[in-house]
Amino acid sequence: MLKKKIRVTVWNEFRHEKSDAAVKKIYPDGIHAVIAAHLNKQEGIIAGTAVLDQPEHGLTRETLTGTDVLTWWGHIAHSEVSDEIVNRVQERVLEGMGLIILHSGHHSKIFKRLMGTTCNLRWREANEKERLWNVEPGHPVTDGLGDYFELPHEEMYGERFDIPNPDKLVFISWFEGGEVFRSGCCYERGHGRIFYFQPGHETYPIYYDTNVMQVITNAVRWAAPRIIKKIETPNSPPIENLPSPA
Ligand code: ZN
Numbered sequence: 001m002l003k004k005k006i007r008v009t010v011w012n013e014f015r016h017e018k019s020d021a022a023v024k025k026i027y028p029d030g031i032h033a034v035i036a037a038h039l040n041k042q043e044g045i046i047a048g049t050a051v052l053d054q055p056e057h058g059l060t061r062e063t064l065t066g067t068d069v070l071t072w073w074g075h076i077a078h079s080e081v082s083d084e085i086v087n088r089v090q091e092r093v094l095e096g097m098g099l100i101i102l103h104s105g106h107h108s109k110i111f112k113r114l115m116g117t118t119c120n121l122r123w124r125e126a127n128e129k130e131r132l133w134n135v136e137p138g139h140p141v142t143d144g145l146g147d148y149f150e151l152p153h154e155e156m157y158g159e160r161f162d163i164p165n166p167d168k169l170v171f172i173s174w175f176e177g178g179e180v181f182r183s184g185c186c187y188e189r190g191h192g193r194i195f196y197f198q199p200g201h202e203t204y205p206i207y208y209d210t211n212v213m214q215v216i217t218n219a220v221r222w223a224a225p226r227i228i229k230k231i232e233t234p235n236s237p238p239i240e241n242l243p244s245p246a
Contacts, residue, residue: 006224008047009067010036013074016202023202031073034207042217052077057085064088069098069220072105086110094190094231098223103200114189115163122158128176130154132183136170140222141195141215149211155201157181173198190231193223
């Protein structure tokens with residue numbers, strides 16, 4: 001029997017690529033185009049894209065209903081994402097859709113909503129090396145990765161990262177300047193799975209890195225819904241005969 005493909009929507013704010021020549025050079029068609037092109041080469045995955053400036057930010061009810069896993073990159077325009085769409089994405093995650101939050105998406109409305117904390121962190125842009133340690137080699141998200149991998153240049157994100165304790169922490173990063181960071185965090189909310197993954201500063205070609213894309217591909221497979229079900233808690237008649245009240 002043919003297994004159904006995992007339907008991914010790669011969402012991007014898509015602003016830096018238009019306004020910043022250095023970013024445009026790395027991602028002429030946007031970060032979303034590079035991520036979606038990679039995912040579309042993977043067996044069992046089909047990826048489309050959506051961006052902030054589309055009507056309803058490209059996340060209509062129809063699109064979300066047809067999305068198994070949503071990936072999210074945003075940075076300078078988090079506040080422009082409408083609360084109505086945030087509500088809609090949250091509802092869909094609770095019903096079972098997977099959500100992968102990339103890099104500066106840590107401050108997106110949807111991630112903060114689902115975490116319930118500030119999601120603040122320490123940061124610095126200084127072209128430094130990052131070493132990502134794989135602390136859960138048996139986890140589906142780290143499948144095929146070694147003990148660690150490195151990115152020659154990344155923005156430093158450091159602790160304390162104000163998130164709830166992850167259900168499973170799969171990567172811890174070290175930065176050349178001395179900080180550490182919980183860079184791969186798995187959560188469940190309702191029926192949905194959420195993965196936060198730190199790499200992806202827009203001025204470095206991070207989404208061309210083989211290891212980074214392996215992690216994102218693995219995360220898509222891990223976060224794919226096992227069930228899509230509305231969260232309902234009805235008033236219920238008893239299953240057994242209850243004694244009459246005295
Ligand atoms: Zn950044």
